[in-house]
Amino acid sequence: MNVLFIYTNINGTHEDTYAFGLASLVSMTKKEGHNTKVLIVDNTNEYNDILSAISQFKPDLVGLTSVSSQFQFVKEITSIIKKHYPEVITVCGGVHSTIFPECILEADSLDAVFRGESEYSFVELLEKIEKKESYMDLENLCYVNDGKLVTNPLKPLIIDLESLPFPDKTTYPYDRTVNINGIAPFLFSRGCPFLCNYCSNHAIAKAYNITHNTSRYRSAESSIREIEDALESFPQIKVIRILDDIFGMDKEWSREFCTKYKERIGLKFDCCLRVNVVNEEFIKQLKDAGCYRIQFGVESGNEFVRKTVMNRNMSNDQIILAFKLAKKYGIETNAINIIGVPEETEEMIWDTIRLNRALSPTSSGVNIFYPYKGTKLGDYCFKEGLVNESLYEDFSFERRDTVLNYPEDYKKKLRKIYRNWDVLIYPFDPVRRMKWLLMKNPFLWNTLRKIKNSFLAL
Numbered sequence: 001m002n003v004l005f006i007y008t009n010i011n012g013t014h015e016d017t018y019a020f021g022l023a024s025l026v027s028m029t030k031k032e033g034h035n036t037k038v039l040i041v042d043n044t045n046e047y048n049d050i051l052s053a054i055s056q057f058k059p060d061l062v063g064l065t066s067v068s069s070q071f072q073f074v075k076e077i078t079s080i081i082k083k084h085y086p087e088v089i090t091v092c093g094g095v096h097s098t099i100f101p102e103c104i105l106e107a108d109s110l111d112a113v114f115r116g117e118s119e120y121s122f123v124e125l126l127e128k129i130e131k132k133e134s135y136m137d138l139e140n141l142c143y144v145n146d147g148k149l150v151t152n153p154l155k156p157l158i159i160d161l162e163s164l165p166f167p168d169k170t171t172y173p174y175d176r177t178v179n180i181n182g183i184a185p186f187l188f189s190r191g192c193p194f195l196c197n198y199c200s201n202h203a204i205a206k207a208y209n210i211t212h213n214t215s216r217y218r219s220a221e222s223s224i225r226e227i228e229d230a231l232e233s234f235p236q237i238k239v240i241r242i243l244d245d246i247f248g249m250d251k252e253w254s255r256e257f258c259t260k261y262k263e264r265i266g267l268k269f270d271c272c273l274r275v276n277v278v279n280e281e282f283i284k285q286l287k288d289a290g291c292y293r294i295q296f297g298v299e300s301g302n303e304f305v306r307k308t309v310m311n312r313n314m315s316n317d318q319i320i321l322a323f324k325l326a327k328k329y330g331i332e333t334n335a336i337n338i339i340g341v342p343e344e345t346e347e348m349i350w351d352t353i354r355l356n357r358a359l360s361p362t363s364s365g366v367n368i369f370y371p372y373k374g375t376k377l378g379d380y381c382f383k384e385g386l387v388n389e390s391l392y393e394d395f396s397f398e399r400r401d402t403v404l405n406y407p408e409d410y411k412k413k414l415r416k417i418y419r420n421w422d423v424l425i426y427p428f429d430p431v432r433r434m435k436w437l438l439m440k441n442p443f444l445w446n447t448l449r450k451i452k453n454s455f456l457a458l
Contacts, residue, residue, distance in 0.1 A: 001034045001126055004059035005172075006050065008041045008066070008073045011396040017042075018177040020187045020243075021094060022065045023167035028119045031165055034126060038172045044073070047080055054085055060129060063122070065094035068372050069398035071103055078109035089129065093118050099203035099374030101142040101151050112143040115207060116154045117190070119164055157208060161190065161218040166226045175234060182238030184230055188223040188257075191215045192245035194274065196299075197311040197377040198338065198369065201245070215249045220257035227265055240269035247271035248282070258289035268292040270332075275322035276314045283325045293332040293362070296322060300338065301355030302348040309341050309377070316355060323359045332362035340369040340402045340414045341377070342386060349417060356425045366421045367399035368414055 005026055009017045017040050029036050037057050039050060054062070062081055066074045071092075078090040093114035097103055104113045112135075114121060121140040128135035136143060139155045158164065167187070168174075178184050191213040195202040205213040217223075231237055248254030248271075261269070270293035271286070286294070298319055300306040307313055326333045335356050339349050356364045371378035371387055381387050381404065392403045402414055417424065426432045 001061065001130055002057055002059040003029050003034050003036050003126065004053065004057055004062045005036065005038045006041060006062060006064045006077065007038070008064070008070045008077070010042060010044060010070065010073050012042070018172070018174060018185050019065055020167050020185075022063075023169070023172045023174075024119055024164060025063065025093075025122055026168035026172050027165040028123050029126065030168065030171065032123050032126065036168075036171050040173065040176070041073070041077070044076070047077065050077060051080065051084055054081065054088065059088060061089040061091065061126065064090075064092045066092055066096045067094060067398075068096045068100070069370065069396050071096050071107075072394060072396065075107045075109065078107065082109040091125070093122075095200050095204075096373075097142070098207060099200055099372070102149055103373075104142055104144055105149055112141050114140050115142055115151065116140050116204070117158050118155075119158070121155060154208060157213075157216070158190070159216055161216055162222050166229065169230060169233065174230070175236075178234050178237055182236055183241050184227075184234065184237040184239070185241045185243050186223070186227060186230075187243050188226075189215050189217045189244045189249075193249070194246075195311055197309065197380075198341070198372070198375060200372060200375060202376065203372075203374040215244075215246065217250055217253050220253055220260055223257060224260045224264055227261075231265070231267075238267065240265065240267050242269055242271040244272065246274050246277060248273075248286075249277065251282070254282070255285065258285050262289045266290065270294065272297075273322075274314075275319045278322050278325065280325055280328075283329050283331065287329040287331055291331055293334065294326050295334045295336060296326075296361075298335045298337050298352070298356065298359070300341075300344075300348070301352035302344070305341060305344050305348050305351075309343055310338070311376075319355070320359065323361060327360075333359075335359055335361040335364040337364065337366045338369050339366055339417060340404065340406075342369075342381060342384075342404070346410070346413060353417075353424050364421065364425045366418055368402050368418055369404070370398045371403065 005022055007017060007019050007022055026036050026038060037053065039053055041050065064074050064077070074092050081088055081090055089111050090109060091112045091114065092110055097113035098115045101113060101115050104110055118140045121138050124138055125135050128138070135141065137152065139153055142149065142151045144150070192201040193212045193214050195212060201213045205211065227240060248257070268290050271291060272295040275296055299310055299312055301316070303316065323333055337352055337356065339352065371381040373379065373382065386404050388403050388405050395403050400418060402411055422432045422435065
C-alpha cells in the first residue's frame, strides 16, 4: 500500500517540525512493507502541493496528526483531498483526537480518528484495507455512524517501548530539523505522572481510565543506540535535545543513561525538568554527563495561580532552589511561563515577572494560555462561557494571543507583555534590548536569524 503522511505546522511557533508520533507511525508502516511519503505543510499556499503529491504517489490512505490549533487545517486539507480523490481514506491522530475524539463530528472529510498510542492499530488498519475488510471494529478507532460518535476501546498503553522501531529519520525529513542549527531532538519516554490542569497528560490518563500517566522508558542502552545511529547518518549534529516531558524520572535509568552518554556520545545536551524532582546529586550527575541547559516550567510566580488554577504543587522556594543548583554547577536555564489563565490578574502576572527576575535564568519565555478541549482547565473555560468560540474556530496563533473573552484593554496588555517579555525580565540587559528593537522590524529580524542559522549549519 501507499501511505501519505501529512504534518501541518501552519503559523507554528517553532521551526522544528519533527513530530515524534507521526515519525513512529512512519517507521511502523515501513516495517510492515508499505510505501510511505511525508509532507510537511507550513502554509495554506502549499495545499496544491498536496494534490500534486497525491496525483504522483497515488496513496491508498492519508494520515495526519493534529494539536487543537492545527485541526482547522486538517479539516481543510482532508476536505480538498476528498473533493478531488474521494476514494482515498483519510484518518487523523495525535493529542487533539485523543483527548477530544468528538472533533470528528466537525470533520465530514475524515473517515476516522485515532485515540491514544495507535502504532499497532494503525498497521492493523492498513492490513484490513489491503484485505478489503471492514476496519470499524479496530481498537483506538473513532468514527461517525448515523451522526453519532463511536469510540472503540483502547489498546493498553505500550509498556515495552523497545517493541517499536526508532522514529523514522529518513522518509520523515529529520535533516530539515537538524540543519536549522545542528540541534537533534530525541524522545526516550512517554507519559508524565503530574496532573497540571492545562496540560494533556491528565486527559490522556482519563482516556485510559487510569489516575495518572506514569512515565515509560525505552532502555538507556536503546536510547544511546538511537543517538549513535543518528550521529552516523547526520554528522552535522552538534547538540542533543532530549524532549521527554520530564527527563530521568526513573533515577536508575538516568544514572545508566548519563554514564553511557558520557562514554559514547560526548556532545552537549539539554533536557526538560520539573523543579520538585531535582536535587544536588541529580544536577551534578547531569553536568558530568554533558548537560549544558535545563528547561524548567515555572509557569506562574503567583502561588494561587500555580497551585489552585494550574494544579502545579510546588513552592516558590522549590523553584528558586532548582535554579540555584543549576547555576551552582554552571548549567544554563530556561524558565517557561504561562500568562492569561482564568482568575489571573495583571498584578499576578507581575508576580511571575518578579519571580523570573529573582531567578535570573539564562533565558525566559512566556506563552499565553490556550484552552485545550479535553483538559480540565480548557473544559472549564468552555463550560463557563469564557471562550470566544467564533475566534477559537479560526485561531492558529496558539500561545501567542488569547481566545478568552477578556476585556479588550486586558487582551492588549497580555499581547504587550508577551511581545516585551524579554525586556521585562531583563530590563538592564543592553543585548536583549537591542534584540527586542530588532524584532520590532520582522523583515530585518528574520533576515538576521537566517544568516545566523546559515553560519551555525557550517
